[in-house]
Amino acid sequence: MASLILAGDSIYLLVYMRQSYQTSMQEVFGVTFTQLGVMNSMYGLLAITAYFAGGWLSDRIATRTLLVFSLFATGLGGYYMATIPSYPMLLALHAFWGVSTILTFWSALIKSARLWGSAGDQGKTFGILDAGRGLVGAIMFTAGAWVFSRYVFVADGLIAVIMLYASASIVAGCFVWAFIPEDSAHGSLRGGKREAVPAGQLRLVVRLPAVWLQAFIILLAYWLYLGSFEFATFAEKVFGQDKLFGATLSAYREWLRPLSAITAGILADRIRPTRAVMICFVAAAVGYAVLAAVPGDVALLWMLWIQVATVAMAVFALRGIYFALMEESRVPLLVTGTAVGLVSTIGFTADVFAYPMIGWLLDTFGAKTGYTYYFSLLSCAATVGFVLTLLLAGYNHRGSLSPLATSEASQDQRAPD
Template sequence: MDSKKHSFKRWIMLSILCLGGGIIYQLPFLRFAYYIPMQKALGLTNMQIGNLSSVYGIVAMICYFPGGWLADRFSCRKMLAFSFVATGLGGFYFSTFPSYRMCIILHAFWGCVTIFTYWAALIKAVRMLGDSSEQGRLYGLLEGGRGLVSTLAGLAILNVFAKMGQDTYGLAWVINLYAGLSIIVGILTWFVLEDSEKEENPSSVLKDTILVVKDPRVWLIALIIFTTYSVYCGQTYLTPYVTTVYGASVAIGALLGIIRSYVLQMAGGATSGFIADKIGSSAKVLFVGYIMLIICLAIFIILPGNKALLPIVIVNMLVLGFVDYGMRGIYFATVDEVKISISVAGAAVGFASFIGYIPDAFIYTLMGNWLDKYPGQLGYKYIFIFLFVMEVIGLIVSMLLLRLIKKNSYHTSGEDFSIDK
């Protein structure tokens, strides 16, 4: 009976983490769905809105690694609850449509509370919900659950926006609803999530940093994130690709964008997680995933710009998205598979995230430049070739990771990444 109660509470905790994960980033990325209303309400130029994104991105990138160290020393429950509430309070202020300067400060603040006190704590909290045999499914369900929450909340709040006039007043409602939901999730997190058994970790920041940076397992995980996330970023250009090169209508392009962004996130993340647990290795699933991504990208590279090939392009696009979201859903499960100790898991996740999400800093500028410099299909070919090379690198990295796991028998010996090594 106690076992059933524990299992039920564990799934409730995972559900809350999924709920929070689908809500917390809606405010910093509000421009994705409400660009024009946001621009009008704040009276900002396109460059100024771009600057808000840049400030958020820069602060977020800086915060990944120290956020991991923080997660190793403080309660994940308290850090997550604080992050949700702080993000929501920032949202209530944002709904007053402050000055450009204050918007810059607010986005820097969001960069801190959605990464520094949140990201590594989230990954560590999910890891603590189950043993090694369940990591793939837990992280996969987190990815799928985030997609489901983002979809349902987005559609519901969009309906409110439409009913409230689709203007500044309606946008204020949107912001306040997301802010309120974030705070509610914070309260639920505080009362429902459990703290892990306290682990003593008296080592210094410098010592943990040196240990993490020197460990090849962390670097391999970081490169897996980097190469997988590169494809995720590159998917942004698939919608204009099918419309400009293959003649798909704008409506079809938008529909494919929605399916790619939400439906595939839900399906891919959950599926890969269950497969990883079934075969007992997330690293093996990643290896197969890289092979599939390489095939999909090769198809994009060799296909001519014949409009009759649109159905093939659409199928290939959906397969690519499904596989990539599946890989995103489980790459943090490898932290447990290589037996990195829970006492420094936050630092490892923080450093791997810092390296892995670097594409955010350059890839959109790089690919946008290619599309401007080489109009038509040629610009997209450069994008696909770049991603193809990234996935070949990823395949090699996944092979090295599997070899490292086998060589050192991390999955059977129980050797941990100890702070004393």
């Protein structure tokens, strides 16, 4: 699990740099907020096309092979980014990352984590995974902020941070190669041998209402998570703080992730994942509503810290447990990779629309009004997420299981610790 944790966060440091260094990237690369949004949207478009194919791939190729390739490819892309390429090449780089961090990585990571835990502790399993990823992220964001502060010129500091994040991905690839067994992701791990995935079973997964409900729950939860990337820029543009304050706020946000994820995982195992997810949606709705209403007064910075903590803990808790919904809904282990691919294809489409949306709002209405509109939308999204999770809880309670899930229930097998 330690290797999965290290890999699971290191690979995304470069892709989501804008959460801490948005204004610095704008200055160094010479792009607008909208263009930054388009860069991430390009990543999202390629990622969306890769999620489902990646699920299919993870049911057929060993985890170590997929993860190592992804980590090394992403890190090498980071070294290229440090040369400060042109905007068209940045678009191409983000498209490349859409493949290297999703097609060969994401479903393999989630499948490995699900197999690592037992049926009764899926909440804790995914909580541990995301808590660990959060700890790695917090350490790396803190290290990045420290490295950035050592340089007088913004460009030099940003390049140093890019090199740090790229190297982290390469190092994670080395750890995965050294510590994850070669056959740990083959098929369903029945007796250590890879099993073929019958086409009829795939059709049953597509027809499961629970899978589609989970997809839209994750879509809304992930959009809330992406919204939290804006806290640094919000502090700089609305509260008039400097870039170092923004980077520090992002590091503070990341340090809340481990505790939030593991607490949510334990809670989910005790009261069921759907109930824990509903609590998180309520907290996020309230937190974003307050951020939408708060004026950009320096005297109210204390409120900013509190609401950042409220929203961050809610969205990190959601990320820590929303894949645990699969076990509650009895999605079969045999097709976990494919199910994750289908859910992720829909669930992570926020990567496509969220960044252009906030970029357009900021360029069109300015920071204060733009963020008021955006955070209000996110509060509404959290409310819709609560309703969908309530529907999923009702569906699960009625025991609407697929024949495939029922047949697997009596022979649930997991990877050894």
